[in-house]
Amino acid sequence: MTPVLSQDNIFNYGDYVLIYLDRKRRILAKLEQNKRISSDKGVIIADNIVGKEKGSQIVTSLNIKAWALKPLLVDYIEKGIKRVTQVIYPKDLGFIIFMLGIESGARVLEAGVGSGNTTIVLAHFVKPTGHVYGYDNREDFLKIARNNIAKLGLENFVTLKYGDVRKGVDEKNLDAAVVDIPDPWEALNTIYNSLKPSAPVAFFIPSVQQLLKLYEALEDFKGFTDIRAFELILREYELSKTSIRPSTHIVGHTGFIMFARKIIKSL
Structure with missing residues (x-):
């Protein structure tokens, strides 16, 4: 049985996301329509994060793996x-x-x-x-x-x-x-x-x-x-x-x- 995800644990437009590529590459960004989030490891489209569960794996335009995390205060x-x-x-x-x-x-x-x-x-x-x-x-x-x-x-x-x-x-x-x-x-x-x-x-x-x-x-x-x-x-x-x-x-x-x-x- 597929678990029902809480809406609080889903990324929506207007949320902030921490994109974690590695220890030296952490990007904090606001999710907006058609927004391109750039890094030296490729581009991530914000629309591709919206609707995903927090903590999900994503990939850049260069097929580099990253993680979409809920930002902490730090x-x-x-x-x-x-x-x-x-x-x-x-x-x-x-x-x-x-x-x-x-x-x-x-x-x-x-x-x-x-x-x-x-x-x-x-x-x-x-x-x-x-x-x-x-x-x-x-x-x-x-x-x-x-x-x-x-x-x-x-x-x-x-x-x-x-x-x-x-x-x-x-x-x-x-x-x-x-x-x-x-x-x-x-x-x-x-x-x-x-x-x-x-x-x-x-x-x-x-x-x-x-x-x-x-x-x-x-x-x-x-x-x-x-x-x-x-x-x-x-x-x-x-x-x-x-x-x-x-x-x-x-x-x-x-x-x-x-x-x-x-x-x-x-x-």
Whole structure:
């Protein structure tokens, strides 16, 4: 008996697909009528994917086998968004989400939206009942971020605002904050006033000098505790039946993560 396929597991026009040719060739594309999806291994016609079950094998115009996969969040982050700023890598984003305890229903402040990369990840985890409030002092960045967020259908879980977080934000009693600006020590008062007592904050810092300056500022501010700093190094392994070894490519230093929790200041 032929199984009845759920429509949710079938590719339709308007869906995004990840075409997996090999580890180095992954193409994220939107399925549109008559659309040609090109690669160095040949062309794939979008119409030939529509109606297929997700996970099905397809072939290019050069008769090269590929797989039509449902995109994951990491695929959108790596292949699907327009970048106009340096973004936080997935290895760091995952750790930040874990450390901050981000979950559905959380209300989160993001200081420094940039291309919307972090915003998308935060919105993915706080939906459907939570919300992300993102601030940036560049209107051009906010416009690009809005388009990237809409691509994943997350706009209902995000409010983007033009503003300087160092001068304050509108929101109070938030569950967590992510800060990615060049001088986060200038925004400590804003972050403190926006968070619930005991709520955590993660700062993404590119250099040791900035890390030291932020640590000294947090200590002097006396409104945060459990101050910790981390650096994550990620190395993939090359896999084959004849040899398994570390990849020669490594995602090394991308930035430092400083973590702290708000406390009630002593008189």
